[in-house]
Amino acid sequence: MIKLTTVQQVLPTDFIQSEKYTVIEPGLSHFNKDQTITHNELIEYLKDQPLNTINVLPMLTYSK
Numbered sequence: 001m002i003k004l005t006t007v008q009q010v011l012p013t014d015f016i017q018s019e020k021y022t023v024i025e026p027g028l029s030h031f032n033k034d035q036t037i038t039h040n041e042l043i044e045y046l047k048d049q050p051l052n053t054i055n056v057l058p059m060l061t062y063s064k
Helices: 039-046
Strands: 020-025 036-038 055-058
Touching: 020 039, 036 039
Parallel strands: none
Antiparallel strands: 020 036, 020 055
16 A cells, blocks of 8 residues: 555545544544544545545634
8 A cells, every 4th residue: 555645645636625624424434423633633544544434524714
């Protein structure tokens, strides 16, 4: 298996990037449902697993 090291190699171009994500369906990952994970945690996970093994939603923030 090839180790992926950059975001461009891991995420498709239409993937909405965020600082944090909510795990919707953890699949066989070590994350829990409704857990908040950081972008770096997601990238580390995706270095060893494909994106279709976990479902996440970007967390939106609102600034006034």
